[in-house]
Amino acid sequence: MINKKTIAIIFFVLPFCLVNAQDITTQLYETYETFKEPTLGERRIKHKDIQPLLEKYRNNPKFNVDRVGTSIGGKSLSLLSIGSGETDVFLWSQMHGDEPTATQAIFDILNFLDSPQFKEEKEAILSNLTIHFLPMLNPDGAELFQRRNLLGIDINRDALRLQSPEGKTLKRVRDSLEADFGFNLHDQSTYYNAERTEKPATISYLAPAYNYEKDINEVRGNAMKIIVFMNDILQKYAPGQVGRYNDDFEPRAFGDNIQKWGTSTILIESGGYPNDPEKQEIRKLNYVSILSAIYTIAKENYKQIDIAEYEKIPENNRMLFDLKIVGATYNLLGKDYILDLGINQVEVDYEGHDDFWYSSRIWDQGDLSTYYGYETFDAKGFQIVQGKVYPQTVSDIEKVKTLNFKELLSQGFGFIKVANIPEKLLNSPVPLHLVGENYKRPDFRLQPGINPTFFLKKDGKFTHAVINGFFIDLESENVNIPNAMIFR
Known part of the structure; x- marks a missing residue:
């Protein structure tokens, strides 16, 4: 039986953890321009634009950079890894070629991880986690600024048949890492709004279901907790502008399957923000919220978050x-x-x-x-x-x-x-x-x-x-x- 003292401890610890995380969040937001990658200033970035950046990290001893696959069009797919911790966090972006916001944010995050600032926080992150980035999974689609790959298929519906080399690469990397957490990074239409409000769904989240019953096990539950945490952060900078995707199970989708394969998967969709056609403010919000989430994973204080708060996030509408x-x-x-x-x-x-x-x-x-x-x-x-x-x-x-x-x-x-x-x-x-x-x-x-x-x-x-x-x-x-x- 839980006594009053135990309840008091629970209610003391949770706000304390969130306050600590909010402190780093504020600093990340205020110092963002220091880490923003200046060579990626517009949305229509291409494979050639990120190669000099990958080469820079390939020559940096803090990072491991490996070619892990090749697109249908012959473009390289690279994995960047940093950290020495036992918990593996895997982030992949631009599965859809016309969804580049998080690719830009990934290189901002890499600049942060390579910098001398935030020494104490980075020590906590990199000693507890090993973080892996697979930016621009669909470089052929990015070249044409189109959703699908050169085969004309949606890579995010190829998790079962695995006909695309890009999809095969994503599964092989996930399986080799046996990642504990996965961040599935996308853009959504700017015409989505937070349910029954005039506010755009600037960022939308989903902890994908892994079966038709939408059961919640520990793996999916952890993803929900991280989303609750990230929503709490974003309310400070984009109040009322966070949405939650419908969680109907899609058996062909990578997010749903990666959740089923044992990786706590967080889908992030970058939507619209007033007067931000190049999505640079949304890029900043990606940077801040993802880094803050990585920090709370490293500190493990997400574990005390109430899963019930996930359902309180307004659903996405397209209105x-x-x-x-x-x-x-x-x-x-x-x-x-x-x-x-x-x-x-x-x-x-x-x-x-x-x-x-x-x-x-x-x-x-x-x-x-x-x-x-x-x-x-x-x-x-x-x-x-x-x-x-x-x-x-x-x-x-x-x-x-x-x-x-x-x-x-x-x-x-x-x-x-x-x-x-x-x-x-x-x-x-x-x-x-x-x-x-x-x-x-x-x-x-x-x-x-x-x-x-x-x-x-x-x-x-x-x-x-x-x-x-x-x-x-x-x-x-x-x-x-x-x-x-x-x-x-």
Whole structure:
């Protein structure tokens, strides 16, 4: 029977452990720029970008760096290891080629582990743990910035058949290490939100089930405890912006199987954060939360965390738009209707997959009262109006750039005819669409799938513009957007 003294000890020890961990977390957050790897500044990183970093650690006696496999396209897969402890922690990233946030964070963590700072904390980590990193498991997918590998399969659904060399490598490394803990690092869509809130699921977690019954044994329970710990940390920096994935068992998935094979597996998904298209703030949160988790594994104070707290983390929902316009008046065939519009700013890669531009779409329309937006505008009392074509044809792009865009937008012009549009130009560098001399504006019909370009009008005045899905307040001095479209 537990007496009052025992209960008092339990309630004293748990907060004490969390406070100690929070102390290092605060320091990690505040000193992050010291350890951030500067050569990996944007999301579309490739195999060649990480090779000089791997070579640096290969020549560093603190680390072991081994080639452990080869992708279908012949690119090397490398494992970096550091530490001398009996507990093995295994982290792998970019199983999906277009999910690079944690790959960047891994190299930030490696910089931390190689630095002279945090000597006491690193001693605790490296004497108790051996940490293994397998960054960029799908380098061929990363080259094309696509989810799947060159075989066209999702590596995360190849844990049973093992047809991909990348999947074979992951299983072989896991089995050889018999890792105690595994961090399965991904990116998720920026359109996920924390359940029934307008907040994006900036980070989402899952302790995958290892059977259809979703049983909780010690292995899975330890993963849940680590997730509770990490959630507690992130609430300080992204309050309310943590989600929990549905834990239905997927028998083909690596996370579910690695859990079943005896490694306490923590799935981390990097989602969205306002005004962070390159996910650099989320990268920082990965760095802080993963390192803090590694520290608590080394100190073993995660063991006292209550598993029941795991279920209190809000579930992931996919109920976010980039832009949500609420209650606008739309006239169709002579009759007014009230519409909400959900608009997403869709990325399109340039050739070479080093950068991107936007080709936005109306994603949904109607009653969107159960949805949210990164940006939301209450358009009650505003009329949706089609954009006009500027009556004069402009000779070339350089002449276009000399125009007063704010003035044109304020008059309801959304399109400019250009005599000479370079064939290689894929999008408009100005906040109006560029069209050819023979362009005929189609009938105005709002529907999902079309490019969102229109104006909002109130009391006879154009007040706001939506050009290529980007919202422009016409009272603002800044009417710039990333890009508009070209319709030849």
